[in-house]
Amino acid sequence: MATPEFDSDVLIVGSGASGAAAAWSLSRRGLRVTCLEQGRWVKPSDYAHSRPDFELARQTSFAKDPNVRGWAEDYPINNSGTPIYPLMVNAVGGSTVHWSGHFPRMRPSDFRVRTLDGVADDWPFTYWDLEPYYDLNDSMVGVSGLAGDPGNPPRSPRQTPPLAFDAGCEAYLRGLEKLGWHWWPCDNALISEPFGENRSPCNCCGPCDIGCPIGAMSSAHVTYWPKALAQGVQLITHARVEQITVDRAGRATGALYYDDQGVRRSHTAGVVVMAANGVGTPRLLLNSTSARFPNGLANNSGVVGAYLMFHPVAFVSGVFEEVVNGQRGPIGGLMNCQEFYETDLARGFVRGFELQLSRSVGPLSVANGGILGHPVPWGSEHHEALRSRYAHTMTTSVMLEDLPEPENRVTLDPGLTDAHGIPAPRVEYRAGENTQRMLEFSIARARELFEAAGAVEILVDPLVQESGWHLMGTCRMGDDPERSVINGWGQAHECSNLFVIDGSTFTTSAAVNPTSTIQAVALRCADWLGRNYREAAA
Amino acid sequence: MTARILTPEELALLTLVQDELVPAHGDLSAAGTLGAALTVDAYLAERPLLRRPVLTALRAVEAAAGETPFAELDSEGRVGILRQVENDDPEAFSELVKQTYNAYYTRPDVQASLGIDGPPQPLGFELPAFDESRLARVRAMGKLWRDA
Ligand SMILES: Cc1cc2nc3c(=O)[nH]c(=O)nc-3n(C[C@H](O)[C@H](O)[C@H](O)COP(=O)(O)OP(=O)(O)OC[C@H]3O[C@@H](n4cnc5c(N)ncnc54)[C@H](O)[C@@H]3O)c2cc1C
Ligand code: SF4
Numbered sequence A: 001m002a003t004p005e006f007d008s009d010v011l012i013v014g015s016g017a018s019g020a021a022a023a024w025s026l027s028r029r030g031l032r033v034t035c036l037e038q039g040r041w042v043k044p045s046d047y048a049h050s051r052p053d054f055e056l057a058r059q060t061s062f063a064k065d066p067n068v069r070g071w072a073e074d075y076p077i078n079n080s081g082t083p084i085y086p087l088m089v090n091a092v093g094g095s096t097v098h099w100s101g102h103f104p105r106m107r108p109s110d111f112r113v114r115t116l117d118g119v120a121d122d123w124p125f126t127y128w129d130l131e132p133y134y135d136l137n138d139s140m141v142g143v144s145g146l147a148g149d150p151g152n153p154p155r156s157p158r159q160t161p162p163l164a165f166d167a168g169c170e171a172y173l174r175g176l177e178k179l180g181w182h183w184w185p186c187d188n189a190l191i192s193e194p195f196g197e198n199r200s201p202c203n204c205c206g207p208c209d210i211g212c213p214i215g216a217m218s219s220a221h222v223t224y225w226p227k228a229l230a231q232g233v234q235l236i237t238h239a240r241v242e243q244i245t246v247d248r249a250g251r252a253t254g255a256l257y258y259d260d261q262g263v264r265r266s267h268t269a270g271v272v273v274m275a276a277n278g279v280g281t282p283r284l285l286l287n288s289t290s291a292r293f294p295n296g297l298a299n300n301s302g303v304v305g306a307y308l309m310f311h312p313v314a315f316v317s318g319v320f321e322e323v324v325n326g327q328r329g330p331i332g333g334l335m336n337c338q339e340f341y342e343t344d345l346a347r348g349f350v351r352g353f354e355l356q357l358s359r360s361v362g363p364l365s366v367a368n369g370g371i372l373g374h375p376v377p378w379g380s381e382h383h384e385a386l387r388s389r390y391a392h393t394m395t396t397s398v399m400l401e402d403l404p405e406p407e408n409r410v411t412l413d414p415g416l417t418d419a420h421g422i423p424a425p426r427v428e429y430r431a432g433e434n435t436q437r438m439l440e441f442s443i444a445r446a447r448e449l450f451e452a453a454g455a456v457e458i459l460v461d462p463l464v465q466e467s468g469w470h471l472m473g474t475c476r477m478g479d480d481p482e483r484s485v486i487n488g489w490g491q492a493h494e495c496s497n498l499f500v501i502d503g504s505t506f507t508t509s510a511a512v513n514p515t516s517t518i519q520a521v522a523l524r525c526a527d528w529l530g531r532n533y534r535e536a537a538a
Numbered sequence B: 001m002t003a004r005i006l007t008p009e010e011l012a013l014l015t016l017v018q019d020e021l022v023p024a025h026g027d028l029s030a031a032g033t034l035g036a037a038l039t040v041d042a043y044l045a046e047r048p049l050l051r052r053p054v055l056t057a058l059r060a061v062e063a064a065a066g067e068t069p070f071a072e073l074d075s076e077g078r079v080g081i082l083r084q085v086e087n088d089d090p091e092a093f094s095e096l097v098k099q100t101y102n103a104y105y106t107r108p109d110v111q112a113s114l115g116i117d118g119p120p121q122p123l124g125f126e127l128p129a130f131d132e133s134r135l136a137r138v139r140a141m142g143k144l145w146r147d148a
Helices: A017-028 A054-058 A113-117 A127-141 A167-179 A224-230 A277-287 A363-367 A382-389 A433-453 A515-531 A533-537 B008-021 B036-046 B048-065 B075-088 B090-105 B108-113 B132-139
Strands: A008-013 A033-036 A078-081 A234-236 A240-246 A252-258 A264-274 A313-319 A335-337 A353-358 A393-400 A409-417 A423-428 A457-461 A495-500
Touching (some): A008 A252, A008 A533, A017 A033, A017 A127, A017 A224, A017 A264, A033 A264, A054 A363, A167 A335, A240 A264, A240 A277, A264 A277, A277 A423, A313 A433, A363 B090, A393 A433, A433 A457, A495 A533, B008 B048, B008 B075, B008 B090, B036 B048, B036 B090, B075 B090, B090 B108
Parallel strands (some): A008 A264, A078 A423
Antiparallel strands (some): A240 A252, A252 A264, A313 A393, A353 A393
């Protein structure tokens, strides 16, 4: 036992993508690890996939916006200051409980944007420093895909082969081949063949965004958690953390939380690790004020909560004459087009984007606007319009790099609180000029692709409101304590036994989905903490 | 089955409105005739936040019909009223449409008419395997990433 005077050696707040990975890594070294998670285990019977009304779950029990879903475990978010709503899941496994599992890696240039392109900041480490942890993470969670993409550095063989290639892929391919653009089958955090325990391979049922009832999706509650629990990690569910406690010297001592009966409790630990995501972590640090940290824990710099990045997303859908059955097969990425990923200033902006070539949804969601918010008209044209779109549509997400700006931030709302009276977060965000120029250009490219592919109708949502899936940058990493909250090991500059390991660590956002990087960063930080626990806790 | 939230008059009006929103198609009756109004009533019972927009839209339909009750109008007249309400209060009206679509497209008979023979699980779908030979052109593109 490293620090017997505390309830635990390490206290992790949040059991999502990063918290689960760190719990597994730290417990492997024999440390006593406790994780406080405000949510619960999602049970197999909670999933709607076996019911004819499964698509309703998108609007109700499995809605991605916690303000809409309104589980008792959710907390409210004041979204009035942002055109993009933050989305998340508050449960064991966090936001990986219902997600799309699109699992690309960042590229080497993504870690060096100041050096290469003169914008934002470099990360405090390189792609090559992170590569072993990407590999370790993939081997833990199980990824389907194919190594050999010329758009990315060589990588280890994927755990299971790429997913099916159906009529929708053929449609995309027509366009890609005509234009001569890059594409590659996506890495996906889901298994196409047997892998791991108590998991079935994907049977292409479709709606991954309302969870995966058979464990094919590599969500943290089916990948890391069973292993972490077997290694002795104590996971306390329905435990809502109110604040991180500190001693007079300003060292973290643990957390105050409300248990499942609403009783306020304290848990002490030698080291506290924040894994509550890019909104939840700054919210808790800002709420943890003390004489030493009047503006919130580790926030004498004022950087906690600032530099919030989303990936502003546009959806572009192509409607085809032929049946493409976009509702069959995992909804997320089938193929990636990274033709426009690296900076080319002739395009009028710095940095780049990817086209995430995805599938579509069932008839109810199509009627209500599909992925795009273009409802099918009612009345005499209804049936014809519905039938021309349903099973005939493929949707591409334009995912672009969002540059960090200090004005985009998470703060504490002065009035709104959660069910325990804890101040709720308020999110302020606007897409910067570079982003807006890139959005315009990238939507035009997605249109060009669908035109080349022969789509008969093209529908566009130029900035999707419900697209704050990726919550990044609000406790950013860096070497400069004036411009960052933590160092390259996740250790707070102002509080050496406080670590942050979730999406808020991102120095810059890259133009790919973040979770493979979030988990690789969490494993790297946990590895360092495991090796240096005594010094960190001292 | 009786409604839990809607009065019998509101239920009858909603049924007529839904028949215009999603008319009959092939062998399938229109949404209202199929019973979508009772399903929407159940949604209103389960999700109180839906009540205000849906009831607001229904009342607006009634008010717009004026002297001649909505039920006594022909289909063209009813559609005219609905367009007017949609124009005047798009938010409330779109919620009414959305809940009607919800009630209609979650019915197995409606899904069957679209070729859907059951929910996604447990059977899923069988799709063709990925064919690596399709990547020949892209493989030949050479390194496309910047080292750093
Ligand atoms: C619908 C949807 C689709 C997505 N699709 C993709 C995708 O295809 N690819 C991809 O890479 N990413 C995707 N994401 C994003 C991905 O899920 C997140 O990037 C990832 O889960 C973030 O990991 P994290 O560890 O930072 O936080 P999370 O996984 O969000 O975990 C945070 C945990 O902390 C807990 N917590 C927060 N506050 C408290 C508190 N006060 N007390 C106790 N516990 C607390 C929460 O309950 C939660 O369980 C998607 C997200 C959503 C919502
Ligand atoms: S498509 Fe595959 S991964 Fe997605 S929910 Fe269905 S079985 Fe799970």
